[in-house]
Amino acid sequence: MSSAKTLLFTLSAVAVTAVAACGGGADKAPASDAMATPAAAPAAEPAAVASVNMDSIGKEVYVTCTTCHQANGQGVPNTYPPLAGSDIVAGDANRVIAIVLHGLMGPVKVNGKEYNNVMSPWGAAFNDTQVAAVVTYVRTQWGNTASAVTAADVAKVRAATSSRATMWTWDELTKATF
Numbered sequence: 001m002s003s004a005k006t007l008l009f010t011l012s013a014v015a016v017t018a019v020a021a022c023g024g025g026a027d028k029a030p031a032s033d034a035m036a037t038p039a040a041a042p043a044a045e046p047a048a049v050a051s052v053n054m055d056s057i058g059k060e061v062y063v064t065c066t067t068c069h070q071a072n073g074q075g076v077p078n079t080y081p082p083l084a085g086s087d088i089v090a091g092d093a094n095r096v097i098a099i100v101l102h103g104l105m106g107p108v109k110v111n112g113k114e115y116n117n118v119m120s121p122w123g124a125a126f127n128d129t130q131v132a133a134v135v136t137y138v139r140t141q142w143g144n145t146a147s148a149v150t151a152a153d154v155a156k157v158r159a160a161t162s163s164r165a166t167m168w169t170w171d172e173l174t175k176a177t178f
C-alpha cells in the first residue's frame with residue numbers, strides 16, 4: 001500500500017513538471033509575436049514624415065526658438081524680444097528671413113522697446129524649407145497676420161547674403177537689399 005502511494009506522488013510530480021514546461025513554452029510564443037509588432041511600426045514612419053506640411057515643419061523648427069522667444073512668442077522682458085505682436089516680424093519678410101539666417105546683435109527696438117543682446121545665426125542648421133516654415137509660423141501665430149514666405153524667398157535672401165560671416169546689426173539690416 002505504501003509503495004503504491006509513493007508511486008502516485010511520483011506521477012503527480014512528473015505531471016506538474018510537464019505542465020510547467022508546457023506553460024513555459026506557451027509563454028514564449030506571444031513574446032515573439034509582440035516583438036514582430038514594433039518592427040512593423042517604424043516601417044510605416046517614413047511615409048508619415050514625407051507627408052508633413054509647412055505648418056508642422058514650422059512648429060517643429062520653432063521649438064529651437066522657444067528657449068529665448070518662449071512657446072507663446074512673448075520673449076523674456078529686457079532680454080529676449082517678443083515675436084508675438086512684433087513690428088519687425090510683421091514687417092519686411094526678407095528682413096525676418098535674414099535675421100533667422102545670420103542672427104542679430106546690438107541695439108534693436110521691438111514695438112518701441114529697446115533690446116541689446118545677441119541672437120546667433122540659424123542658416124547653417126536649417127534648410128530653405130525649414131527657414132521658410134519657421135518664418136511663416138512666427139508671422140501667423142499668436143494673432144500675427146503677416147504673409148507666408150516660401151523656400152524660394154529664403155533661397156533668394158540666402159544667395160544675396162551668402163558672403164556674410166557675422167550677425168546683423170539692426171542698422172546694417174535696415175540698409176541691406178536682398
Ligand code: HEC
Pocket residue numbers: 061062064065066067068069079080081082083086087088089096099100104105106107108110115116117118119120122134135138
Ligand atoms: C539664444 C536665444 C535666441 C534664440 C534661440 C532665437 N532668438 Fe531670435 N532673438 C534673440 C535675441 C536676443 C534677439 C534680439 C537681438 C538684439 O538684441 O540685437 C532676437 C531677435 C529676433 C527677431 C527680431 C526681433 C523681434 O522680436 O521681432 C526675430 C524675428 C527673431 N529673433 C526670430 C527668431 C526665430 C524665428 C528663432 C528660431 C529659429 C530665433 N529667433 C531663435 C534671441 C534668440
